[in-house]
Amino acid sequence: MSEERDQQQACHYCGPTDRELRPYGPGGSNICHPCMKATPERERAAKGAFGALLDANAEIGDGIVVIGGQKGPQPYNPERPRT
Numbered sequence: 517m518s519e520e521r522d523q524q525q526a527c528h529y530c531g532p533t534d535r536e537l538r539p540y541g542p543g544g545s546n547i548c549h550p551c552m553k554a555t556p557e558r559e560r561a562a563k564g565a566f567g568a569l570l571d572a573n574a575e576i577g578d579g580i581v582v583i584g585g586q587k588g589p590q591p592y593n594p595e596r597p598r599t
């Protein structure tokens with residue numbers, strides 16, 4: 517059957533998509549990977565946004581940052597139960 521689609525997501529450049537989005541677009545907007553790689557300028561901007569998020573989250577997360585989620589780098593939360 518169909519996959520869950522309770523939240524419609526849209527890429528800043530190509531619109532509604534099932535691709536994974538990352539908040540590395542203009543002004544923190546969500547963009548998909550192919551769009552991020554579409555031009556060197558976008559890729560550079562995305563890397564800049566990633567680095568900025570990484571630094572900001574490292575401050576919050578006491579130097580530990582969780583990477584890999586759809587929202588980009590997140591501060592490590594020691595209070596979150598780990599199973």
Ligand SMILES: [Zn+2]
Nearest residue numbers: 527530548551
């Ligand atoms: Zn896109």
